Amino acid sequence: MVVMTQGQLEELILAKKPVENADLSAIDWTDLPDGAFHARHCVFRDAHLTDAELAGAKFENCTFERARFGGANFTDAVFSNCSFFDAETRQGCDFSRADFEGATFENCNLATAKFGLASLFDATFKYCKAAGADFEDGRFAKSSGRVAVSRVRFIGTQLDMSNFRQARLEDCMFSECSLRQADLRQVTLSSADMRGSDLSEANLNGAILDNADLRDATLLGLDVTQLTSFEGVRVSADQLTDLVRPLGIRVFPRAG
Numbered sequence: 001m002v003v004m005t006q007g008q009l010e011e012l013i014l015a016k017k018p019v020e021n022a023d024l025s026a027i028d029w030t031d032l033p034d035g036a037f038h039a040r041h042c043v044f045r046d047a048h049l050t051d052a053e054l055a056g057a058k059f060e061n062c063t064f065e066r067a068r069f070g071g072a073n074f075t076d077a078v079f080s081n082c083s084f085f086d087a088e089t090r091q092g093c094d095f096s097r098a099d100f101e102g103a104t105f106e107n108c109n110l111a112t113a114k115f116g117l118a119s120l121f122d123a124t125f126k127y128c129k130a131a132g133a134d135f136e137d138g139r140f141a142k143s144s145g146r147v148a149v150s151r152v153r154f155i156g157t158q159l160d161m162s163n164f165r166q167a168r169l170e171d172c173m174f175s176e177c178s179l180r181q182a183d184l185r186q187v188t189l190s191s192a193d194m195r196g197s198d199l200s201e202a203n204l205n206g207a208i209l210d211n212a213d214l215r216d217a218t219l220l221g222l223d224v225t226q227l228t229s230f231e232g233v234r235v236s237a238d239q240l241t242d243l244v245r246p247l248g249i250r251v252f253p254r255a256g
Contacts, residue, residue: 001043013037029054029072066091069098076102083109092133101142124153131160136183141168150188186228209233219243 004022010033012019018038025045029052037057044064052072059079065086077100084093092112099119110130120135121142141150150170160180168188176196184199186206193213200220204227211232219239223246224230235243241251 064093067093069093069095072098074098074100074103078104078106079108080104080106081108084113085109085111120152121149122151125155125157126153127156129158130162131158133159133162135167136163136165138164138167140172141170214239 001021001023003026004019004024006027009019009022009024009027013033013035016035018040019042020040021042022039023043023045024039025043025047027047029047029049032053037054038060039058039062040060042059042062044062044067046065047067049072050068050070052069054077055073055075057074057077059077059082061080062082064082064084066089067084082105085091090112092110092114094114095118096114096116097118100123101119102122104124104126105128106124106126108125108128110125110128110133112132112134113130114134115138116134117137117139119139121140140152141148143149148168150168150172152169153173154175154177155173156176158178159174159182160178161182162179163183164187165183166186169192170188170190172189172192174192174194174197177194178198179202180198180200182199182202184202184204184207187204188208189212190208190210191212192209194217195213196216198218199214199222200218202221204222206226206228208228209230211234212230213234215234215236217235217239219235219242222243224243225246244251
């Protein structure tokens with residue numbers, strides 16, 4: 001893999017050519033020329049992408065180790081088959097304060113990544129590994145006048161032991177996701193679509209689940225008495241026994 005210089009990278013950007021099989025660890029990302037950025041099979045080690053302007057950029061099969069993204073603009077960027085986890089140090093990347101509005105992560109390893117104060121409105125996470133990721137203080141909502149709208153999509157993503165504490169996730173999607181032992185304390189999940197997700201032993205104390213769709217979700221360990229509210233929540237018939245047990249209600253099959 002070739003270590004790319006600043007000048008070589010800027011030439012490729014101006015020529016609208018993709019960057020391939022390059023080590024981009026030493027690049028200064030603060031003042032790149034305007035133009036679409038497309039990286040394939042590249043490495044970013046200890047890279048500081050702080051305040052980088054990479055809206056609409058595409059990253060394919062890239063490796064980010066101990067990289068920092070603070071304040072960077074990645075709106076509408078696409079990351080596919082990328083790794084943001086350093087297996088040697090067991091450390092994920094720091095996305096704090098970065099803007100990922102409209103961005104897509106697909107088949108990426110985001111284990112233990114930090115998303116504090118990152119803008120994640122309209123972001124999509126498809127088939128990613130994000131065990132232990134910290135989304136606390138992540139910004140999933142966007143204000144339009146006096147109304148704040150939340151939107152993010154997690155599809156088939158592993159989020160075991162992740163942290164969403166106090167996040168606003170109204171109308172958001174968690175489809176066929178694994179959220180085992182996730183920290184969802186005081187989370188607002190009103191009208192969220194969580195069908196088919198595994199919430200086994202997730203901590204939902206103080207959460208709001210009004211009108212949330214939990215059909216076919218695994219709810220082992222969910223204590224509805226610890227929820228702030230769950231009016232209008234939708235569940236499948238076979239989930240009722242586990243849900244009402246903390247209320248002292250016993251469910252029996254219909255008499256023949």
